[in-house]
Amino acid sequence: xxxxxxxxxxxxxxxxxxxxxxxxxxxxxxxxxxxxxxxxxxxxxxxxxxxxxxxxxxxxxxxxxxxxxxxxxxxxxxxxxxxxxxxxxxxxxxxxxxxxxxxxxxxxxxxxxxxxxxxxxxxxxxxxxxxxxxxxxxxxxxxxxxxxxxxxxxxxxxxxxxxxxxxxxxxxxxxxxxxxxxxxxxxxxxxxxxxxxxxxxxxxxxxxxxxxxxxxxxxxxxxxxxxxxxxxxxxxxxxxxxxxxxxx
Amino acid sequence: xxxxxxxxxxxxxxxxxxxxxxxxxxxxxxxxxxxxxxxxxxxxxxxxxxxxxxxxxxxxxxxxxxxxxxxxxxxxxxxxxxxxxxxxxxxxxxxxxxxxxxxxxxxxxxxxxxxxxxxxxxxxxxxxxxxxxxxxxxxxxxxxxxxxxxxxxxxxxxxxxxxxxxxxxxxxxxxxxxxxxxxxxxxxxxxxxxxxxxxxxxxxxxxxxxxxxxxxxxxxxxxxxxxxxxxxxxxxxxxxxxxxxxxx
DNA sequence: CGCCTTCTTGAGATGACTCAATGGTGGTGG
DNA sequence: CCACCACCATTGAGTCATCTCAAGAAGGCG
Numbered sequence: 001x002x003x004x005x006x007x008x009x010x011x012x013x014x015x016x017x018x019x020x021x022x023x024x025x026x027x028x029x030x031x032x033x034x035x036x037x038x039x040x041x042x043x044x045x046x047x048x049x050x051x052x053x054x055x056x057x058x059x060x061x062x063x064x065x066x067x068x069x070x071x072x073x074x075x076x077x078x079x080x081x082x083x084x085x086x087x088x089x090x091x092x093x094x095x096x097x098x099x100x101x102x103x104x105x106x107x108x109x110x111x112x113x114x115x116x117x118x119x120x121x122x123x124x125x126x127x128x129x130x131x132x133x134x135x136x137x138x139x140x141x142x143x144x145x146x147x148x149x150x151x152x153x154x155x156x157x158x159x160x161x162x163x164x165x166x167x168x169x170x171x172x173x174x175x176x177x178x179x180x181x182x183x184x185x186x187x188x189x190x191x192x193x194x195x196x197x198x199x200x201x202x203x204x205x206x207x208x209x210x211x212x213x214x215x216x217x218x219x220x221x222x223x224x225x226x227x228x229x230x231x232x233x234x235x236x237x238x239x240x241x242x243x244x245x246x247x248x
Numbered sequence: 249x250x251x252x253x254x255x256x257x258x259x260x261x262x263x264x265x266x267x268x269x270x271x272x273x274x275x276x277x278x279x280x281x282x283x284x285x286x287x288x289x290x291x292x293x294x295x296x297x298x299x300x301x302x303x304x305x306x307x308x309x310x311x312x313x314x315x316x317x318x319x320x321x322x323x324x325x326x327x328x329x330x331x332x333x334x335x336x337x338x339x340x341x342x343x344x345x346x347x348x349x350x351x352x353x354x355x356x357x358x359x360x361x362x363x364x365x366x367x368x369x370x371x372x373x374x375x376x377x378x379x380x381x382x383x384x385x386x387x388x389x390x391x392x393x394x395x396x397x398x399x400x401x402x403x404x405x406x407x408x409x410x411x412x413x414x415x416x417x418x419x420x421x422x423x424x425x426x427x428x429x430x431x432x433x434x435x436x437x438x439x440x441x442x443x444x445x446x447x448x449x450x451x452x453x454x455x456x457x458x459x460x461x462x463x464x465x466x467x468x469x470x471x472x473x474x475x476x477x478x479x480x481x482x483x484x485x486x487x488x489x490x491x492x493x494x495x496x
Numbered sequence: 497c498g499c500c501t502t503c504t505t506g507a508g509a510t511g512a513c514t515c516a517a518t519g520g521t522g523g524t525g526g
Numbered sequence: 527c528c529a530c531c532a533c534c535a536t537t538g539a540g541t542c543a544t545c546t547c548a549a550g551a552a553g554g555c556g
Contacts, residue, residue, distance in 0.1 A: 076399055078407040079492055086399055099385075099392035106396045129385065136384035137347075137377065143391045144347035148354045150398040151324055151334055157405040158453030159326040162544075196502065205406030210544055212504060228502085228553080244327055410512070445535065458512055460536060476521080476534085 046117050050194075054096070054109040054117065061098035061105045063119045067091050070115025071194055075202060076107045085203030087149060088112070088195075090176055094142055098122060113194045148248065157205045160244075162214045165204040167243030170224060170231060175245070193231040200226075294365050302344070302357040302365065309346035309353045311367045315339050318363025319442055323450060324355045333451030335397060336360070336443075338424055342390055346370060361442045396496065405453050408492075410462045413452040415491030418472060418479060423493070441479040448474075 045068070048054055054065065057076055072089040086107055089095050095109060103122070129136045156165050177191050195203075201211035215226050223239050225232045233239055240246070293316070296302055302313065305324055320337040334355055337343050343357060351370070377384045404413050425439050443451075449459035463474050471487050473480045481487055488494070 076403045078403055082407055084403045084406045086402060099388040100396065101389065106399060126385075129388075130381040133378040133381065133384060136381060136388070137374075140347040140377075140384065140388055140391065141349065143388065143395065147391065147395050147398065148348065150395065150402065151354060154334060154398065154401050154405060155324045155326055155332045157402060158332045159330055197504095198502080207545060208503085209505090209546080213544095216504080444533090455513060456535085457514080457537090461512090464536080 044119060046119055048111045048115045048117065050111050050113050050115075052111050054111065054115075055105050056108040057105055059105050061096060061103055061122055064097040064122055064125055065095050065117040065119050067093045067095060068116040068118060071112040072109050072115060073112050073195075073199060073203070074107050074109050083202045084205065085199065086153070087146070088173060088203065090173075094139075097125065097139065097142075099143075112199065152248070162204065162206055162210060163217065164243055165206070166200065166211070166214050167218070167223070167239050168245050169200070169204055169243075170226075170233070171239050171243040171245035174231075174233060174236075174239075175247070189233040189236055191231055191233075192229060193226065194229060197226075292367060294367055296359045296363045296365065298359050298361050298363075300359050302359065302363075303353050304356040305353055307353050309344060309351055309370055312345040312370055312373055313343050313365040313367050315341045315343060316364040316366060319360040320357050320363060321360050321443075321447060321451070322355050322357050331450045332453065333447065334401070335394070336421060336451065338421075342387075345373065345387065345390075347391075360447065400496075410452065410454050410458060411465065412491055413454070414448065414459070414462050415466070415471070415487050416493050417448070417451055417491075418474075418481070419487050419491040419493035422479075422481060422484075422487075423495070437481040437484055439479055439481075440477060441474065442477060445474075 046054075046065075048070070054072065055061065055063070067089050069091050072093075072095065074086045074089060074095065075083045076086060077083055089109070096105065098105060100106070125139075129139060156168060160168070173193075174189065174191055197211050197215065198208040200206075200215075201208045204211065206214070218224050219226070221238075223233075223235050223242065225234065294302075294313075296318070302320065303309065303311070315337050317339050320341075320343065322334045322337060322343065323331045324334060325331055337357070344353060346353060348354070373387075377387060404416060408416070421441075422437065422439055445459045445463065446456040448454075448463075449456045452459065454462070467473050469486075471481075471483050471490065473482065
């Protein structure tokens with residue numbers, strides 16, 4: 001396991017509020033007073049290079065993060081050390097919050113690409129949460145949303161074929177990235193795709209070898225092409241149908 | 249699908265606070281003032297007979313519940329209607345809370361045995377949550393705990409064998425029931441077990457047929473015996489080891 | 497240029513599934 | 527009280543999806 005490549009970028013912390021990402025980002029709805037207060041406590045921006053770990057399963061969870069840029073993979077390891085991907089975190093996502101009393105991270109977070117995050121101390125979050133019900137509600141909603149996707153993952157792993165799982169994952173990522181998608185309006189949609197086939201397999205519960213075969217089949221069927229760093233969706237309706245994906 | 253057999257038992261609502269179940273039950277920590285307030289709004293006790301549904305996936309979530317007595321199975325169905333069990337709810341568990349803005353249940357809840365629940369209106373819960381940060385915190389923790397088990401389920405389904413998954417499920421139920429376990433101190437532990445093999449399979453992501461074969465193997469190996477309505481654990485350490493179960 | 501990661505493909509093994517049939521068990525009504 | 531029925535558990539035989547092991551090809555980076 002690679003050692004932690006996280007480096008703090010501090011000062012020069014142009015405040016978190018300017019994070020130009022997605023609307024669900026935590027602390028985008030918070031008014032300036034709170035932001036000032038949060039800033040007055042210790043919190044900052046961190047840079048993380050690809051393959052570095054932001055935190056690891058079982059470690060004491062002192063910080064939670066908002067992802068500014070880059071992709072992360074959240075995963076848990078089994079007893080043999082094999083990874084099972086839980087989800088991909090995209091810019092704007094709030095990760096690492098631990099409400100549990102034991103205060104340990106329940107999963108690991110590894111950078112897929114270079115990434116920048118904004119860190120908050122759990123203790124500060126708890127304090128803010130106790131003071132403002134709106135924030136509490138917001139966090140509850142974020143948790144609930146993640147819970148729903150986790151339940152979907154259970155359903156998918158238990159009941160769907162390899163094709164369906166991969167198609168669903170691609171469809172989900174495409175859907176989440178859609179606001180930023182380039183060259184839409186055409187028949188072929190394309191998106192950046194920094195995952196290796198091995199990671200794709202880890203997220204779908206498949207061997208890298210079998211992941212490759214499935215991708216080949218999807219390519220042969222004219223559904224999608226998965227190259228290094230880029231996925232092109234040739235037949236979106238078909239992909240959605242195979243993956244049984246519907247907006248949640 | 250069986251029609252809803254839920255019947256309201258109202259009045260005669262000896263208050264929820266007397267629910268003599270497990271320490272994590274919601275509204276056991278709440279002081280009397282809040283309870284009175286909650287009672288003054290509409291909420292009551294409901295009786296549900298085995299195989300009846302408390303709520304179903306996709307329906308508007310008007311109510312959340314605390315389980316008084318009996319067992320429930322929470323599950324989601326795939327496109328072919330096959331069930332995937334998400335978890336078993338035991339007395340004291342808080343279920344059906346929907347923080348999501350869409351306000352739909354994310355899964356179905358079916359009674360495994362006859363059951364009694366205490367229902368709360370979501371709107372009232374939200375109001376209480378906005379008023380008292382302690383409750384918000386408590387709900388957040390319940391969510392987080394469930395989230396952790398859901399992530400474990402993902403790991404299990406993707407990476408563990410049928411034996412391991414079944415052993416883990418039995419170990420987990422035994423652990424959760426342990427406070428009430430009878431005849432401990434002996435080498436053989438026993439607990440009530442109202443699940444059919446089919447339900448066991450739904451919870452482990454297995455066919456009923458294969459579930460049966462796994463149970464036979466576990467029996468032949470002297471690990472546990474699963475009969476109608478009762479499970480006897482012959483070799484607890486071995487069961488824990490097979491299921492890789494450790495207190496979470 | 498050479499190494500290292502990632503991707504690709506083949507061949508064979510296997511865990512879990514499907515289909516199908518039989519045997520128990522408990523409840524219900526005659 | 528018994529006979530029937532529905533549901534559940536059990537077992538066999540054969541199939542299929544996915545895994546494992548193994549080796550080669552293709553890029554990228556120092």
